[in-house]
Amino acid sequence: xxxxxxxxxxxxxxxxxxxxxxxxxxxxxxxxxxxxxxxxxxxxxxxxxxxxxxxxxxxxxxxxxxxxxxxxxxxxxxxxxxxxxxxxxxxxxxxxxxxxxxxxxxxxxxxxxxxxxxxxxxxxxxxxxxxxxxxxxxxxxxxxxxxxxxxxxxxxxxxxxxxxxxxxxxxxxxxxxxxxxxxxxxxxxxxxxxxxxxxxxxxxxxxxxxxx
Numbered sequence: 093x094x095x096x097x098x099x100x101x102x103x104x105x106x107x108x109x110x111x112x113x114x115x116x117x118x119x120x121x122x123x124x125x126x127x128x129x130x131x132x133x134x135x136x137x138x139x140x141x142x143x144x145x146x147x148x149x150x151x152x153x154x155x156x157x158x159x160x161x162x163x164x165x166x167x168x169x170x171x172x173x174x175x176x177x178x179x180x181x182x183x184x185x186x187x188x189x190x191x192x193x194x195x196x197x198x199x200x201x202x203x204x205x206x207x208x209x210x211x212x213x214x215x216x217x218x219x220x221x222x223x224x225x226x227x228x229x230x231x232x233x234x235x236x237x238x239x240x241x242x243x244x245x246x247x248x249x250x251x252x253x254x255x256x257x258x259x260x261x262x263x264x265x266x267x268x269x270x271x272x273x274x275x276x277x278x279x280x281x282x283x284x285x286x287x288x289x290x291x292x293x294x295x296x297x298x299x300x301x302x303x304x
Contacts, residue, residue, distance in 0.1 A: 149301075152301035164210060165192070173191045176191060178302075190284055190285075195233070199235050200241070202269055203278040204257050206253075207260060213231040216229055217229055218245070220243050220244060220245040222241070222243070222244055240280075250276065266284065267288060268281055268285070
């Protein structure tokens with residue numbers, strides 16, 4: 093599967109806010125947004141605070157890119173999520189965000205077992221994640237209400253996860269997940285809601301973009 097291989101910090105600078113792609117670095121003075129709060133490139137420092145006024149289409153595009161980059165999915169996969177959301181009964185934008193939040197790599201990140209979604213994908217690919225006692229090594233796997241998640245690995249792998257848990261202690265756990273850090277386990281209490289997402293997302297702009 094295609095995957096972005098460039099510098100993560102450039103993505104945050106392009107969107108003008110922290111996407112928390114680099115783990116603990118995002119919480120320190122080394123964060124690229126804190127050091128250079130303008131878009132990358134030779135024209136990045138121009139305009140008000142380094143970002144130019146966008147047209148309606150530009151705003152819609154940037155919102156889509158921001159959400160894609162936050163959850164670490166590529167265009168084809170993101171469009172497929174939108175198609176599923178648009179065919180599902182309910183509010184399309186809300187369902188789209190719900191699908192993204194239900195991804196297994198995102199859940200591992202939300203539980204505090206990984207410091208970024210990229211690291212959560214690596215943990216999943218290593219085969220350390222079990223859902224309802226069955227090994228799942230697909231980061232895009234969608235969890236359901238009532239699912240139990242457990243991490244199993246060799247001592248060296250568990251120590252790595254334990255260090256991640258310590259570093260993620262200050263990060264708020266979403267109310268739709270129950271976490272038992274000492275057991276390297278968690279449970280999906282319910283499906284996520286829009287209010288459970290801390291990052292400001294205007295999902296209606298994405299709906300308008302794809303509805304053209």
